[in-house]
Amino acid sequence: MTIRCSRCGCTKFFYTLTDCKQVDAINHHGACCAQCQKPLTLGDLILPIASFNDSEKSYAE
Numbered sequence: 001m002t003i004r005c006s007r008c009g010c011t012k013f014f015y016t017l018t019d020c021k022q023v024d025a026i027n028h029h030g031a032c033c034a035q036c037q038k039p040l041t042l043g044d045l046i047l048p049i050a051s052f053n054d055s056e057k058s059y060a061e
């Protein structure tokens with residue numbers, strides 16, 4: 001799994017606490033983009049694509 005900011009594309013992030021003044025959403029606590037300070041959401045997660053190798057294909061058939 002990869003985390004990439006959907007606003008600026010940065011892969012670095014930092015964690016915040018409640019009422020942190022550095023981020024766009026004052027009530028956000030969790031991970032934020034290190035470059036643009038956008039609070040990260042599920043939309044910023046890039047899940048790996050499952051790939052089947054030949055042995056898994058033949059076993060499934």
